[in-house]
Amino acid sequence: GGFPANFRLIRLPKLSRWLYTGVLLPRACAVYRVDLLHVQYIAPLTTPCPLVTTVHDVHWKRFPETFPTRDRLLMDIFLPLTFRRATFIITDSHASRSDLVHFFCVPPNKIRVIYLAAEDRFFRRLSEGERRSVLERYGLTEGYVLFVGVIQPRKNLERLLHAIALLRPRVECCRLVIVGKPGWKTQGLVQLVSELRLKECVRFTGYVPDEDLPAIYQGAMVFVYPALWEGFGLPVLEAMASGVPVLTSNTSSLREIAENAAMLVDPLSVRDIFEGLQRLLTDEGLRDNLRQQGLERARKFSWRKTAEETLRVYGSAER
Numbered sequence: 001g002g003f004p005a006n007f008r009l010i011r012l013p014k015l016s017r018w019l020y021t022g023v024l025l026p027r028a029c030a031v032y033r034v035d036l037l038h039v040q041y042i043a044p045l046t047t048p049c050p051l052v053t054t055v056h057d058v059h060w061k062r063f064p065e066t067f068p069t070r071d072r073l074l075m076d077i078f079l080p081l082t083f084r085r086a087t088f089i090i091t092d093s094h095a096s097r098s099d100l101v102h103f104f105c106v107p108p109n110k111i112r113v114i115y116l117a118a119e120d121r122f123f124r125r126l127s128e129g130e131r132r133s134v135l136e137r138y139g140l141t142e143g144y145v146l147f148v149g150v151i152q153p154r155k156n157l158e159r160l161l162h163a164i165a166l167l168r169p170r171v172e173c174c175r176l177v178i179v180g181k182p183g184w185k186t187q188g189l190v191q192l193v194s195e196l197r198l199k200e201c202v203r204f205t206g207y208v209p210d211e212d213l214p215a216i217y218q219g220a221m222v223f224v225y226p227a228l229w230e231g232f233g234l235p236v237l238e239a240m241a242s243g244v245p246v247l248t249s250n251t252s253s254l255r256e257i258a259e260n261a262a263m264l265v266d267p268l269s270v271r272d273i274f275e276g277l278q279r280l281l282t283d284e285g286l287r288d289n290l291r292q293q294g295l296e297r298a299r300k301f302s303w304r305k306t307a308e309e310t311l312r313v314y315g316s317a318e319r
Contacts, residue, residue: 036318041075043082050317053082054090057231057253059154061103066153066228068184080104087317090114090310092232093253114309115257116232117301122214122241134215138205144175145277146220146244148213148235149227151204152183156226156249156267158192163274165196171281174201176224179216181207217242222280222287226267230254236262237301240294245287247276261297262290 003009010032012024026044029037037043038052060067060075083089083104089111091097097113100106135141145164149155157178167174176198193202208216217223223239225248233254239246240261248254250264258264263286265276280287 036314038314039082041082042078043085045081045085047085050087051082051085052088052090052313052317053086055079055096055100055231056092057096057229058099058103059229059231059252061099063154063228083110086110088112088313090313092116093256095253095256096231112309112313114306114313115301116234116237117303117306118234118237118241118298119303122217122238123295123298124214125243126215126218131215131219134212135219137212138208138216140177140203140205140216140219142219143173143221144177144203144219145281146177146179146217146223146239147225148179148208148217148223148238149225150183151178151180151186151189153185154228154230156228157189159267159270159273160224160226161189161192161196161198161202162270163277164202165198166270166274167277167281168198168201170278174281176202177205177216177220178202179205179208179213213238214242217244220244222247222277224273224277225249225254226265226273227252227254228267233257237298240298243291243295245280245290246294247273247280259297261293 010028012020012028015024021042021044025037026047030048034049036050036052037047038054040054043051043053060072064072083106089100089106091100091111091113092115094113097111100111101108131142147157147160151157164174164176193199217239223244223246225233225236225246227233227249229252231253233248236246236248236254236258246258246262247265248258248262249267251267255264263276263280266272
């Protein structure tokens with residue numbers, strides 16, 4: 001479907017990110033008499049209207065080695081300028097709010113925490129035939145351990161692979177499926193799979209279209225998300241909504257979002273990830289319990305609530 005009747009879509013020329021942000025956006029705000037500009041992260045240096053920015057996280061301040069050096073430097077230069085100009089800053093979790101205050105000295109009263117949510121389609125149970133038709137296209141059969149996300153160092157896949165290597169002799173038919181497009185510094189993962197002799201049990205699907213994700217989630221026995229740091233961790237909620245027991249990190253927003261509805265582990269400890277996965281894969285009662293708790297937890301988040309809270313921020317910013 002298209003946009004609602006009260007929406008107007010204006011396409012700006014495709015230029016470099018910096019020309020777009022620095023020149024085209026402020027000019028468009030003036031030409032179209034925009035009442036409020038809402039951006040992600042970096043905003044133009046000047047705008048003729050109030051400004052709101054969304055910052056999902058500032059993980060590079062905690063794990064600088066997981067973020068490209070050039071991008072890190074640009075963020076550290078231009079984000080403080082945006083924070084000074086913004087009327088409000090929206091972020092996805094209280095963990096990210098704390099980081100904004102700690103690392104950038106943002107006044108707490110400028111920050112609004114607005115949670116994200118899993119889409120309704122993840123809550124719909126697919127038939128066995130619907131699941132199988134999708135899984136067959138990717139050469140998958142049900143019962144795997146699943147990771148979903150952009151493949152990059154912050155996702156902590158190296159430690160996950162080492163944990164799978166420990167699991168393999170102890171858990172029968174232990175298979176890991178990694179879903180997501182390559183980000184950066186991904187070459188070493190393929191080599192690590194070979195070094196750990198995991199070629200037969202680790203599968204990289206690459207990018208998977210949104211419409212196939214519910215079947216991929218529902219085909220999993222366990223979902224694993226051991227990220228080093230996250231602003232929200234949407235795949236955790238998507239897995240919970242899909243009825244899949246979750247193992248995730250006991251840090252950042254992940255602990256906040258998962259609450260008591262997931263197995264929480266230390267993402268810096270291969271042993272902790274291994275032991276958590278081993279418990280989940282060998283204890284059906286635990287999986288059933290987390291499956292039910294996860295569904296209940298996922299239902300507490302909604303995109304309608306996200307939209308309503310964002311609209312309230314707009315109203316406050318325009319006053």
